[in-house]
Amino acid sequence: MKIAASELVLNPDGSVYHLNLRPEHIAPVIIFVGDPDRVEKITRHFDTIEFTTQKREFRTQTGTCGGHRLTVISTGIGPDNIDIVLNELDALVNIDLETRTPREILTALKVIRIGTSGSLQEDIPVGAFLASRYALDINGMLHAYRTETLRHPAMEEAFIAHTSWDRDKARPLFIPGSPTLLDLFRGPEIYQGITATAGGFYGPQGRVLRLPLQDPSLNRKIDGFSFDSHKITNLEMETSAIYGLSHLLGHEAISLNAIIANRATGHFAPDPKQVVEQLIVYALEKIMEI
Template structure:
């Protein structure tokens, strides 16, 4: 066997099937164009419970995928596990089977007083304080949400009557040191005591662990992405409650339906992309 053949075999060994994805175990007919991305696989039934109908189509490792409809609009959900490395795998493999829009759905910690526990944070852009996206592109490349996805999430939150905030998110690789929390036996990482104040001064709203990688990959690949998270903790006031868990899921599901309408408007008008003048209904 030649060296070239050996190299080819090594590449193929991680993806022995041309269609079914290695980590997610999904194929081209398994997912809709828009996929919601929670971290915890146990959140799937809480998300799909608000849909017209759904079916689990794949389960492998931390990745559980279900597909169905919401108000007649095709929609899927895939859990990513915790953190950017596994979220990047999800985006990569979902894109390979036809998904083109990704909405991170989860929980977060707010670092501004006005973002109360139970409120939503809709991400406009993200601080890339994680290492995964650095392996794709230079560190000064921006992690920016798609404007139509942001508009759809805002419209959905308004229609559902939820309190929400739109702004900048900081995505980290560490729940503890990376978000200014003490580690085991009170360990404090270098600069952790200044981290929250520095980000607050820069008008950052919240911490979470996946959004910046999802946004970065979507932009690199010419896809769409956004993020909506329910505030579980306010790091300034000291509040913590697992309240409003389904708010982000309901908002993202309705936003998917609105995005489908927005896409129809673009097609009908011949515009290059959606803008506010086209409306939502």
């Protein structure tokens, strides 16, 4: 089935609409960052850079690091941007852009998010690294898709009951990260936990400036939840969208979080850039083992 020009939008040079990329521009291992300025913070560790482009918040560089070809792309903030980035990256490898038809043999990308996050647990301090064993989706973007294969009913029901989850909000989903990539990022230097992904920075993460919250005690309920002794450890804005779409499209994903705030103690990292740099160095060393 040919995909119409209105559904898969291409630029005049044949690149995908938002990312400005053609298939030859990307490597099979792709690092996601939120901030466009973080792309160079990663690629300055590279030996070569073969390609750079940017459109809106989506900045991409592809090059080599220790003999591995890698792509780094900034996604901007939030699950809605991840919908664009993952669908367009998938189109680059799994849709023939000339004939506009899905390929018969599919390619699985490896996606590694290097992002910042706030801890919900007092004992996961500012400065820590955390790999997301599971993502908890509390933003609802994934419900635009068929989510049957993402469901974990026992965990969802336990969370809904524990938090008295409001019926007007999208049903929460728990989505695992790639087991192979989680094995790579395992050790005393990195926590593993459940990362909750909100659809906003303020109200959706329980921050009050001038607007009252639907449930002011939601963060406290979230940090008190546990299932099979797994706790919800941190909050950010992309991981569940990355895990959900990667799962549905057949890619492998892991989210690595530099903990720059602790929402339980109120601490904020004195030098968040340093924590991010340390995570970048650690992640690149591990990626060399892929």
